Amino acid sequence: VQLQASGGGLVQSGGSLRLSCVASGLTFANYVMAWFRQAPGKGREFVAGISWSGSTPSYADPVKGRFAISRDDAENTVYLQMNSLKPEDTAVYYCAARGVTVISRSISQYKYRGQGTLVTVSS
Numbered sequence: 001v002q003l004q005a006s007g008g009g010l011v012q013s014g015g016s017l018r019l020s021c022v023a024s025g026l027t028f029a030n031y032v033m034a035w036f037r038q039a040p041g042k043g044r045e046f047v048a049g050i051s052w053s054g055s056t057p058s059y060a061d062p063v064k065g066r067f068a069i070s071r072d073d074a075e076n077t078v079y080l081q082m083n084s085l086k087p088e089d090t091a092v093y094y095c096a097a098r099g100v101t102v103i104s105r106s107i108s109q110y111k112y113r114g115q116g117t118l119v120t121v122s123s
Contacts, residue, residue, distance in 0.1 A: 001025035003114025010120045019080040021095030032098040033078040037091035049103035085121045092116035
């Protein structure tokens, strides 16, 4: 199983980025997908998760109203649209996959985790 994240970069405060994560080696439609992030000197934290059907996304409080998670099962891809970015959003962003029905906010509950993509927001 591979999860390949991309789309990170340098953006000014208030700007937008769209992250993508392409999955291979699993039946994508049967997996809960999530994004986590890790800022310098901090632990990995939950950002957003999406269920099998995509109907019940879940967001961490700091990103509610600014970020949106979506999935395209035909393309085995999960996206994270990030708007109104703030310097405190600077982190390495990781995608993760979980083969059960419930979104978890703990990275330890995700069997598959991809390499991250760096997002840097300048003030």
